[in-house]
Amino acid sequence: MTRATWGSRIGFILAAAGSAVGLGAIWKFPYVSAKNGGGAFLIIFLIMSFTLGICIMIAEMLMGQISRKSPVGAYRFFGGKPFSLAGYMGVLCGFIILSFYSVVGGWTLFYLGRSFQSGLLTSDVRVLKTIFETFVENPYLPILCHALFMGITAAIIVCGIQKGIERISKTLMALLFLVLLILLGRSLTLEGAIDGVLHFIVPDFSKLSAEMFLDAMGLAFFSLSLGMGCMMTYGSYVNRDTNVATSAVCVTGLTIGISFLVGLMILPAVYVFGLNPAEGPGLTFIVMPAVFSYLLGGTYFAILFFFLLFVAALTSSISLMEVSVSFFIDEFATPRKLTTVILAIVMFTIGIFASLSLGVLKEFTFFGKTLFGLMDYCTSNIMMPLGALMTSVVVGWRSRKMFQDYLSDGVRYPKWFSYISIFCRFVAPFLILIILFQNL
Numbered sequence: 098m099t100r101a102t103w104g105s106r107i108g109f110i111l112a113a114a115g116s117a118v119g120l121g122a123i124w125k126f127p128y129v130s131a132k133n134g135g136g137a138f139l140i141i142f143l144i145m146s147f148t149l150g151i152c153i154m155i156a157e158m159l160m161g162q163i164s165r166k167s168p169v170g171a172y173r174f175f176g177g178k179p180f181s182l183a184g185y186m187g188v189l190c191g192f193i194i195l196s197f198y199s200v201v202g203g204w205t206l207f208y209l210g211r212s213f214q215s216g217l218l219t220s221d222v223r224v225l226k227t228i229f230e231t232f233v234e235n236p237y238l239p240i241l242c243h244a245l246f247m248g249i250t251a252a253i254i255v256c257g258i259q260k261g262i263e264r265i266s267k268t269l270m271a272l273l274f275l276v277l278l279i280l281l282g283r284s285l286t287l288e289g290a291i292d293g294v295l296h297f298i299v300p301d302f303s304k305l306s307a308e309m310f311l312d313a314m315g316l317a318f319f320s321l322s323l324g325m326g327c328m329m330t331y332g333s334y335v336n337r338d339t340n341v342a343t344s345a346v347c348v349t350g351l352t353i354g355i356s357f358l359v360g361l362m363i364l365p366a367v368y369v370f371g372l373n374p375a376e377g378p379g380l381t382f383i384v385m386p387a388v389f390s391y392l393l394g395g396t397y398f399a400i401l402f403f404f405l406l407f408v409a410a411l412t413s414s415i416s417l418m419e420v421s422v423s424f425f426i427d428e429f430a431t432p433r434k435l436t437t438v439i440l441a442i443v444m445f446t447i448g449i450f451a452s453l454s455l456g457v458l459k460e461f462t463f464f465g466k467t468l469f470g471l472m473d474y475c476t477s478n479i480m481m482p483l484g485a486l487m488t489s490v491v492v493g494w495r496s497r498k499m500f501q502d503y504l505s506d507g508v509r510y511p512k513w514f515s516y517i518s519i520f521c522r523f524v525a526p527f528l529i530l531i532i533l534f535q536n537l
């Protein structure tokens with residue numbers, strides 16, 4: 098069977114950016130940067146993203162493009178059987194992430210529906226906290242929303258690469274950008290917004306710490322969808338003549354640009370209204386309705402915002418599901434539709450327990466974490482850094498020659514690959530090992 102490909106280069110870039118821009122950019126980025134003191138963290142995050150992030154992204158995309166396989170096949174192609182274990186870990190990682198990501202995706206659907214009704218927009222943060230907690234702890238409603246979100250994701254995946262993922266990503270990313278600009282305009286014209294902007298941008302170097310570097314690096318991996326074979330899978334649908342290095346630079350630039358705009362949209366508003374930016378996951382679901390309650394036409398802004406959140410989560414969740422689906426198609430030649438339906442049901446079932454672990458199963462903890470927290474921790478802090486480490490070992494050490502041959506025009510290979518391979522040989526493994534050990 099010939100492998101599906103993207104219809105255009107821009108389609109590929111937007112799909113990859115759609116994967117990257119997600120809940121990570123919209124709730125994690127603003128509160129983690131606020132927690133770490135704003136500006137200084139922002140600079141470190143930018144440096145991490147544009148060095149380690151871009152390098153691993155190019156490496157992953159190249160592995161996909163050359164092997165034309167999803168992660169397991171790609172690792173096997175370059176490193177032989179033992180390395181395919183890294184691919185299996187990636188598939189498993191995407192599987193676990195989607196199981197709980199879809200639960201949060203369901204929350205965005207609930208809040209989207211809720212913003213059409215009265216009662217959500219109030220300046221009383223305690224009331225909003227109660228709304229959030231009552232919803233999350235309800236044993237049925239979040240699961241219903243989770244099912245709906247997983248169903249929408251699966252429906253897109255069933256339609257394939259060009260007709261499903263590419264078409265939806267192109268439309269939704271354009272929409273996301275438009276909604277973001279409208280909300281940004283409103284947020285920045287609030288009285289006093291400039292102080293919030295300054296707090297976000299001006300660095301406070303007294304807050305520099307080792308932990309801040311780790312936070313910045315971890316966030317860069319999660320936000321750029323790296324370390325679990327997602328960019329490898331998307332890279333496997335890229336034509337041979339497409340330059341993945343410039344594409345990766347575009348994807349990173351677009352993702353970081355959007356994250357920055359999101360921060361610029363949320364943080365000034367949060368400061369203007371004197372709310373707590375370090376609210377964590379609640380920042381979005383608890384604080385934003387409070388922000389909207391102060392605005393003329395707040396209901397419309399709330400609808401736009403939760404729609405934005407839903408769209409961002411959806412374009413990421415399809416990329417997560419595609420990793421598992423393409424693995425089964427590649428390895429066992431299963432039909433796309435059946436594979437998608439079965440995988441969606443299994444992930445939905447695991448997600449049920451993740452969702453319940455915030456409510457009725459709260460008492461069951463592992464290492465002091467709920468199942469939801471554990472799934473998040475293990476994937477972001479252990480599996481993704483390990484995956485990125487394996488990618489850099491393959492590109493920098495194990496199969497460097499294969500990449501050089503592929504990229505070479507018979508005489509020499511492009512200069513950028515020398516930088517990438519040096520980075521993958523020395524810098525990336527060193528930095529990643531530091532994160533891993535600090536996290537453990």
Ligand code: PHE
Pocket residue numbers: 116117118119120121122194319320321322323325327413414416417
């Ligand atoms: N990058 C996505 C986000 O920020 C999450 C994600 C991680 C998606 C890994 C795909 C792979 O929400």
